[in-house]
Amino acid sequence: MDGGGRVEAEVRTLSHREKTMVASAVLAVCRYMETGNGLRRGGGKGNGRREAAIAQALADVITSCGVSDAPFLMSNAIIAGVRQRDTPRWWMKRRTRGTWSDLDITDDATDDYFHDKLRMSRSIFSNIVAACSPFIERRLTHYREPLQPDLILAFALYRWASGETFESASSSFSIGRASRLKAVMDVTNAILVAYPDKIAMPTGRHLLQVTHALGAKGFLNCFGAIDCTHVYVDKPANAPSENYYDWKQQFSVVAKVVVDLDMRILDVFMGYPERP
Template sequence: MDEERHFSYFRMSAATFDQLLHRLTPQIAHAGSHRAPVCEAERLSLTFRFLAAGISQQALAASYKLGTATVSKIIKEVCQALWVVLQDHVRFPHGEQWEAIRGDFWRLWDYPNCIGALDGKHVRVKAPANSGSSFFNYKGFFSFILMAACDAQYCFTFVDIGAFGKESDAGVFTRTKFGEQLIQGRLPLPPHAPLPGTDVLTPLVFVADEAFPQKINLMRPFPGSQQLSQEENVYNFRHSRARRVIENAFGILAARWRILGRAMECSIETAEDVTKACVALHNFLSKGDQSLPEQHRYIPPGMVDTEGAPGEWRQVIQGDTNLLPTRRITAARATQDGMVVREIFKEYFQTDEGRIDWQDRHVRRGTLLN
């Protein structure tokens, strides 16, 4: 492929590649030895091909006429460097960033006072040496957990990578610093804010699925589908519209970085480095490279779910993804305060200030989003 097509395959322009290479060079440069080292540009290009195409290290080594051990070392070093230089793109929000995220969730997804969508996934790995059953999960394969929250535009704002796969039944969320502080109400979040068009104050909240507990800053849908009232179904529909942002973020991640399409055949440590690099690159490229045509950008039109059609990422992965759902990921119970907050949102969605015109139609048609 020619140079421009080569870089657009990685969803970046040649200028963006050069910018990233400049930032990475101090981290990945190697001094000369008895033979010439692989240059920094080739090391980065090789790693991008591994991440984006999901090609095996053996095939990659043959393509670049390098030893497999050399390729393995390059991938590990470059992935570690990508996390170091791009980690500022995966920072926990603060100050005015919270307000921007809150505004985006209301403007784009019709959920007020929401500051993130939260979920966890298994990342499959080849059976690690001497791991015993630590990484063997309830689905019958080896994995570690990727826990993440994202903003309203599919960028990850928090990630925790590496919990043992067997911990997915309960407890893994509370073992992360983020989860522990959120469950205990100690996460440094902005103060309560009024619901749009009212003087009713609510906490700022994250939305999640039924695997998570109901807490004062963490909303889950009303359980059950057959006995719910119309108002509860409307709440679940509005909740689902906001929560599916994290589903789409994971879907884009898996579609763009096809290394996440199969169990990684490397050490647990390298698999974690690879996952971190994919997350950092996802956020770095999600903002869009304006020099590329729209269809070649990281998130082109039609890539994500809309009310009218599923996102194209679903066609790309077609079930072939290494990011698989967890079960209940915390043993924490719902709190009364959390249920009260959810009731306030439910009632707000029935008011003139909080309702959207087509919510009842979607609920009547049974088109609640998953």
């Protein structure tokens, strides 16, 4: 107690041993972070090398003299935020900002969401964007930024996959009323041009015959009917089995068939996985 009647609190300083423990823990974290960043810059060789880096950092700490508690301190430092967080998983879902904003997120927690909305994987979607971009890319003007090809394609695929109305689908993608109709038409034409070998409509005299027959039944300007069905197969031996495992818990491939009014097949293609 001093002359003014105040009680001075006793300040405890770290001992030399405690300082050594803390320094070793921080050094181990820094060494791990340096190794991890090096792996990421090099493209990454998988979880094996990352686990090896962690084991090496722990070994360096444990073999240091008199620092048996350092791994515990290092764990606290990692939890406190010294180490960068891993990609969020389902128990750390982001707040939704709309269908397109959620689809545009590229972490592994959204892969199932992406497939559920567009009925395809992100890699296949990227391939289709690359093939169709020259045909759906908008011209840059002085008024505002044009719609990007990936958004246009995603909107059309979402519209077809979900069966939602134009009003509901365009609201999810923040697309205007005039743009939504043009987007679907442009994507339809782009797919026909980019993939001429995937679907073949009747031409010439056959086209006139099919169109006239369907028009007489009330389907004006219709060339045929298209649908898909599942063909069950054995579990593939040299392909990822989950790609062929359908919602009925069976292995199957998709068959696409185009028929005319007399149920005659105009075009057929088979072989794509049930879950592309």
